[in-house]
Amino acid sequence: MNGPLAVVADPRFELEPLVGQARSVACDQPVLAVVADPAATGSAVSPDADRVVALGGDGMPGADAAALAAALEELCRQEQPELLAFPSSVQWREVAAPLGVRLDGSVISEVIDLRRSEDGTLLADRLLYSGLVVATVAMLARPAIITVTAQEARHAAPAEVRAGDVASAEPGGRVLLSRARRASDAEGAGGAEVELAAARRVVAVGRGLRQREDLSLVEELCRTLGAELGASRPLIEDARWLPVTRQVGLSGHTVKPELYIAVGISGQIQHLVGMRESRFVVAINMDPKAPIFEAADVGIVGDLYEVVPRLASALAAWASGS
Secondary structure, three states: OOOOEEEEOOOOEOOHHHHHHHHHOOOOOOEEEEEOOHHHOOOOOOOOOOEEEEEOOOOHHHOOHHHHHHHHHHHHHHHOOOEEEEEOOHHHHHHHHHHHHHHOOEEEOOEEEEEEOOOOOEEEEEEEOOOOEEEEEEEOOOOEEEEEOOOEOOOOOOOOOOOOOOOEEOOOOOOOOOOOOOHHHHOOOOOOOOOHHHOOEEEEEOOOOOOHHHHHHHHHHHHHHOOEEEEOHHHHHHOOOOOHHHEEOOOOEOOOOOEEEEEOOOOOHHHHHHHOOOOEEEEEEOOOOOHHHHHOOEEEEOOHHHHHHHHHHHHHHHHHOO
16 A cells, blocks of 8 residues: 555546545545646535645646646656546546556556455456446556546536645646547537436437437437437447447446436347436336336336427426426
8 A cells, every 4th residue: 555545536527436436445545636627626626635636737628638648647656646546438538548558557447346455455346247247356556547437517616725735747748649530429419529427317219219300309308408318229330320429228338317218219138238227217118018118217108209399398397487
């Protein structure tokens, strides 16, 4: 055991899951919150962490993965943390992997539990085979770098940082080898970049939708609820109506929102493994025998083309108080 336990505090995500994992294995070690933007070090960070460290200068908030990895490498060489925990987002996973290589550390993604063995070795649990198996991995190399699922932050307002809490680690430069993007990722309905796994509300659509243009019906419901748009595999891999960043299921994202609405999704096991930990599930399907109803808290048997607009209208009226 050596050095502090560091967590990356991204204002877009709740900090508590990362701090919780760090505290669970702390042996009188301080928890260090690392922020990419000094302006984002606020009330959401200060009460949870023992110390706050800001990376670089004004350019760091918009830095790419290579620049962030370089800055974090410098910070780790200064602070010598035993553990570094990231939110499990696309951006931070792209940072964690090269950082592990730079530091000769251990890198484990999607950690669900962290503990120590009798000799003090860090042990990380992660799910395999769609959650059928829990694998325990001994993290022998230091630093131990993990990613942890964290939901979107409810409050991300900045606040004053305590005097003396901010140190600086300047990035050593940026190296971008290449960046490729499918046209479908940037164009059309739901094409914007999204961290689906962190969403608090998700409305997912399946093959019950007849044509791509009808995605507007589901997008309207998303806007009313403040939800992210998701989809089942057929609409992503077969029809290519939406980018892979929107896919929920075995070959896509695992989501754990407070509310999950399945629209026109039959509920095959490949999809269910990606959303089964949702807190409250609403299913809309014309087939009363669809498997999705077995996983739902509320089931609506009906035509999505009738149900979805009426649901969006009713929710909008309720929200406006009319």
